[in-house]
Amino acid sequence: MTIQRCKSIGFTVMFIGALVAAPHSRAEEMLIGPDLAGSTGRQIATPMAFSLPISGLSAARQREFFFGNRLFNTNWVTAPASTVTFDGLGPTFNRVSCSACHLRDGRGQVPDGPNEPLQSALVRISVWDATSESAKPHPAYGDQINDRAILGVPAEARVRVAWQDVPGAYTDGTAYMLRRPAITLDQPAYGALGKDVLTSLRVAPAVIGLGLLEAVPEADILALAESQKQAGIVSGRPNRLEGNRLGRFGWKANQPDLRTQNAGAANGDIGLTTSLFPQQNCPPAQKACLAAPSGGSPEISDEFLEKLTLYTQTLAVPRRRAWDTPELRQGEALFTQLGCAACHVKTLKTGDHPVPEVRHQTIHPFTDLLLHDMGPGLADGRPDHQAGPAEWRTPPLWGLGLIPVVNHHETLLHDGRARGPAEAILWHGGEAEGAKEAFRKAPAADRAALVAFLRSL
Ligand code: HEC
Ligand code: HEC
Numbered sequence: 001m002t003i004q005r006c007k008s009i010g011f012t013v014m015f016i017g018a019l020v021a022a023p024h025s026r027a028e029e030m031l032i033g034p035d036l037a038g039s040t041g042r043q044i045a046t047p048m049a050f051s052l053p054i055s056g057l058s059a060a061r062q063r064e065f066f067f068g069n070r071l072f073n074t075n076w077v078t079a080p081a082s083t084v085t086f087d088g089l090g091p092t093f094n095r096v097s098c099s100a101c102h103l104r105d106g107r108g109q110v111p112d113g114p115n116e117p118l119q120s121a122l123v124r125i126s127v128w129d130a131t132s133e134s135a136k137p138h139p140a141y142g143d144q145i146n147d148r149a150i151l152g153v154p155a156e157a158r159v160r161v162a163w164q165d166v167p168g169a170y171t172d173g174t175a176y177m178l179r180r181p182a183i184t185l186d187q188p189a190y191g192a193l194g195k196d197v198l199t200s201l202r203v204a205p206a207v208i209g210l211g212l213l214e215a216v217p218e219a220d221i222l223a224l225a226e227s228q229k230q231a232g233i234v235s236g237r238p239n240r241l242e243g244n245r246l247g248r249f250g251w252k253a254n255q256p257d258l259r260t261q262n263a264g265a266a267n268g269d270i271g272l273t274t275s276l277f278p279q280q281n282c283p284p285a286q287k288a289c290l291a292a293p294s295g296g297s298p299e300i301s302d303e304f305l306e307k308l309t310l311y312t313q314t315l316a317v318p319r320r321r322a323w324d325t326p327e328l329r330q331g332e333a334l335f336t337q338l339g340c341a342a343c344h345v346k347t348l349k350t351g352d353h354p355v356p357e358v359r360h361q362t363i364h365p366f367t368d369l370l371l372h373d374m375g376p377g378l379a380d381g382r383p384d385h386q387a388g389p390a391e392w393r394t395p396p397l398w399g400l401g402l403i404p405v406v407n408h409h410e411t412l413l414h415d416g417r418a419r420g421p422a423e424a425i426l427w428h429g430g431e432a433e434g435a436k437e438a439f440r441k442a443p444a445a446d447r448a449a450l451v452a453f454l455r456s457l
Helices: 002-020 059-071 210-214 218-231 257-268 285-291 300-312 326-339 400-407 421-426 430-441 444-455
Strands: 121-131 134-136 158-169 176-187 198-203 372-373 392-394
Touching: 059 300, 059 421, 121 176, 121 400, 176 198, 176 421, 210 257, 210 300, 257 300, 300 372, 400 444, 421 444
Parallel strands: none
Antiparallel strands: 121 134, 121 198, 158 176, 372 392
16 A cells, blocks of 8 residues: 555656656655545545544544533533533633534634624733733733623623735736734723733634644654754744743644643633633623632533543544645645745654554644744734744644635634635745745746645645
């Protein structure tokens, strides 16, 4: 099987070599098959494409997975309720379930205009503290706007997203129109937010393949930063969190592992306490919030948190639907030639992990899990741990082509501003300015091939 595939890859390499003349690229680096996630992938391209457990998951862990799936989809209710296990919502919150934002385990989106509420996105906030020269949670609102609340507790504020047009053109003269969000926080319930408040609009990422990313050895990620420094084209760096832990998850790599990420989401997005975050998410100014009844201490037991974590560790990455057409081969070659693969690193290996099924896999996530300066166009102006205002973690690109199938939209980037892969690339700046410009200057057929390649992932 393996030998056969190598042979056919060898053939295609010669073909591509003639087509786009890329003699410097090594074959193994250049050609990726249908399996992006080693032996853990799934052959599926329906709206359920992000919702299956990884191939090869043991029967015992499949049972935990399905329980975790139930927790992920549970609509939490106000305490006290007859369903004691699933009460404890809020007092303030964003949505009543994980899946409300990560719909079908997929990608969230942003409102089309200022009169629509946020559905599957949230706004992080902070204030600049001149004394410590760092961003701090807002004293009256914390570090995230909770735009909903239980009965009798005022929601923190209403988020409005308006869009501004940003025109541009490819070098061949073809015009395009990008859009950039302008965020306002309306109806603040606990005093003025102040005009210095820093905001960061973020959409929910898809939650596939995350156990594999968690299993990439820290030393390998740091080695990527080092080799980028040597090569001198891009300069990714790790985010460092409390206790000097490496950040891996979230748009700015502000979470160290899935357990902490999930407990943070339960607390910050739904208002559920865990042993990791035992306090209700109520800053001192929010008296009604502090006085509201709780749904137990904690509201999510360690056993539930474990199941939820296993679930997010074992959602499968779908296999590619097509991969060996001339256009996709050309697109893949361009992905390397234009410099995309410098950050969207094609191949990583996983190491040790509590879930045996994700150990020692060769994966193609298209990320280095490092932060990069993406320039002023994408900057949110809000630091997050050691991530600067213009820095973002390279997002994995696996599953990108199935977002429209699962979520019925194709909006990309941290704030959902890009309507499709081309707009996402055109927003790249900073360390990725060269790659963006190479794309802007490329002939239309090359641009189409690159986009087709991205949609095949
Ligand atoms: C209000 C919408 C919303 C809800 C509800 C929500 N999330 Fe998220 N989730 C997000 C956003 C936005 C991010 C990115 C956060 C960031 O960049 O700071 C995220 C990130 C994540 C990630 C990391 C993904 C990655 O690729 O780095 C995981 C895992 C996750 N959420 C799990 C959960 C779980 C489990 C729940 C329920 C307990 C949940 N989320 C509830 C919006 C939401
Ligand atoms: C310097 C590192 C770097 C380079 C080079 C780079 N990217 Fe990115 N890419 C990123 C980061 C970081 C983001 C996230 C930015 C954000 O959300 O604001 C991103 C986002 C994206 C997205 C959107 C992903 C999503 O989940 O929303 C696509 C698509 C993409 N890049 C494709 C490309 C292509 C194609 C190229 C080459 C033309 C390229 N990138 C070059 C770092 C890079």
